[in-house]
Amino acid sequence: MKANAGNAAGIQKKKMQGYVGFSNYPNQVHRRSVKRGFNFTLMVVGESGIGKSTLINTLFDTKIFPDREEMPPSAEPIKGVDVTSMSADIQENGVKLRLTVVDTPGFGDSINNEDAWQPILENIESRFDAYLAQENRVNRSKISDNRIDAVIYFIKPTGHCLRAIDIEFMKRLHTKVNLIPIVAKADTLTARELELFKAKIMADINYHGIQIFKPVSDEFDDPETVSDNREILSKIPFAVIGSEKLVERPDGTMVRGRRYPWGIIEVENEEHNDFIKLRQMLLRSHMEELKDSTDMVLYENYRTQKLLSMGHVQDNNVFREFNPLVQLEEERRAHEAKMQKMEAEMTAVFQQKVQEKESKLKLSEEELYARHKEMKTVLEKQRAELDDKKKRAEASVRPITPMEQHPTKGKKKNIFSGF
Ligand code: GDP
Numbered sequence: 135m136k137a138n139a140g141n142a143a144g145i146q147k148k149k150m151q152g153y154v155g156f157s158n159y160p161n162q163v164h165r166r167s168v169k170r171g172f173n174f175t176l177m178v179v180g181e182s183g184i185g186k187s188t189l190i191n192t193l194f195d196t197k198i199f200p201d202r203e204e205m206p207p208s209a210e211p212i213k214g215v216d217v218t219s220m221s222a223d224i225q226e227n228g229v230k231l232r233l234t235v236v237d238t239p240g241f242g243d244s245i246n247n248e249d250a251w252q253p254i255l256e257n258i259e260s261r262f263d264a265y266l267a268q269e270n271r272v273n274r275s276k277i278s279d280n281r282i283d284a285v286i287y288f289i290k291p292t293g294h295c296l297r298a299i300d301i302e303f304m305k306r307l308h309t310k311v312n313l314i315p316i317v318a319k320a321d322t323l324t325a326r327e328l329e330l331f332k333a334k335i336m337a338d339i340n341y342h343g344i345q346i347f348k349p350v351s352d353e354f355d356d357p358e359t360v361s362d363n364r365e366i367l368s369k370i371p372f373a374v375i376g377s378e379k380l381v382e383r384p385d386g387t388m389v390r391g392r393r394y395p396w397g398i399i400e401v402e403n404e405e406h407n408d409f410i411k412l413r414q415m416l417l418r419s420h421m422e423e424l425k426d427s428t429d430m431v432l433y434e435n436y437r438t439q440k441l442l443s444m445g446h447v448q449d450n451n452v453f454r455e456f457n458p459l460v461q462l463e464e465e466r467r468a469h470e471a472k473m474q475k476m477e478a479e480m481t482a483v484f485q486q487k488v489q490e491k492e493s494k495l496k497l498s499e500e501e502l503y504a505r506h507k508e509m510k511t512v513l514e515k516q517r518a519e520l521d522d523k524k525k526r527a528e529a530s531v532r533p534i535t536p537m538e539q540h541p542t543k544g545k546k547k548n549i550f551s552g553f
Contacts (some may be wrong), residue, residue: 171223171230173279174421178235179254179303180288181242184318188237189286189376192390192401193413195376198222198235215240215250217257236282247299251306258282258310263438281433283309283424284347284416288318289335289371293327296338304344310432311349312424314416315339320373320407321392321399328373335371346370346482347427349420359419366415372408377401 178186198220215337219236236257241250261281268277285307289300304313315335320328339346348370349363381391381398390401401409416424 175234177285184288192376251303293388295334315371317373370413372412
């Protein structure tokens with residue numbers, strides 16, 4: 135092998151001389167994924183009658199939403215916003231897909247739609263919470279992923295600009311889901327009206343800083359993918375029509391579409407609407423990217439915020455798994471460190487006290503010694519004075535004559551001397 139110049143990260147590019155086989159890895163992944171099947175969870179949001187069920191059934195070419203006549207009549211009209219979901223296993227060319235469509239009946243149907251986004255946001259977050267709880271389990275071999283991979287937000291074809299409810303909804307949810315705004319029932323607007331409406335929608339979205347899902351190309355994409363992505367991007371927000379019915383074209387072929395007195399509008403005709411581009415992005419080219427974006431960006435952000443709010447800390451940009459055992463171990467270590475600190479403080483205080491006592495004792499010892507010395511000096515001085523006095527006294531005393539000593543001795547006592 136011959137080494138090429140290293141790149142910026144210091145990793146060298148090497149040329150291989152023969153086939154070793156890892157290029158088969160994508161096929162292995164493909165086989166494994168085909169065997170396991172895929173999950174895809176799609177949420178639809180828009181007021182009732184805007185065409186949600188028709189579009190979903192058209193997109194998957196399956197009756198995901200049953201006909202209204204087949205649905206059991208609800209006892210009471212829905213108050214507020216409800217969140218319901220339905221799953222279907224569909225298969226195409228041997229590839230299994232577990233599709234879950236989450237519907238939000240009641241959204242935008244009330245007179246006051248101020249908090250219509252709230253139950254939907256709660257539902258999305260509760261799915262994140264359920265996933266987080268599973269991740270934190272000791273046994274994580276079977277994690278069921280019910281997180282929403284994308285939300286198709288149906289914009290009413292008013293031709294004006296976004297309504298307050300649209301802006302509020304998108305602003306509240308854009309950091310939690312991959313938003314795909316679409317103009318519903320695009321056949322109700324002329325081509326010119328649609329063009330202007332789309333421009334206004336994008337201006338509003340940009341003005342309000344709303345993030346919507348967009349296909350992005352990178353340096354690894356081939357020119358074809360780059361051009362496909364550019365085309366998809368140019369159609370956002372997709373203006374779509376839905377129809378589960380087949381209509382006859384002038385050439386006699388049957389196609390999905392809507393019939394009008396002046397002609398037919400075909401669902402799968404790029405000249406007529408953006409259905410093909412929406413389907414391409416959602417199901418054919420960016421399904422995995424939507425799932426990745428949910429997992430690595432939206433969920434990861436949510437998880438980070440959630441764990442931080444629970445008092446966890448992030449080390450070197452790497453989050454430790456939220457594991458109760460790890461947490462206990464951390465708490466034990468923190469407690470030990472605290473005890474050690476307390477012990478060290480107590481030892482320091484004790485040593486200081488001993489030192490103080492010692493110096494006090496030393497001081498009193500010195501004082502005693504000084505006092506003793508002083509007294510000794512005084513006593514010695516007194517003694518010296520006394521000695522001196524004694525000497526002087528002795529020196530001043532003359533020897534006593536025997537007479538003086540015995541004045542009556544040798545002298546006859548005159549017995550009459552008194553007379
Ligand atoms: P949902 O309540 O949002 O699920 O709306 P539906 O899918 O049940 O559609 C309500 C009505 O709108 C039905 O009569 C549909 O046939 C019609 N509809 C659905 N999609 C379109 C569309 O793209 N264009 C037009 N003109 N009508 C549509």
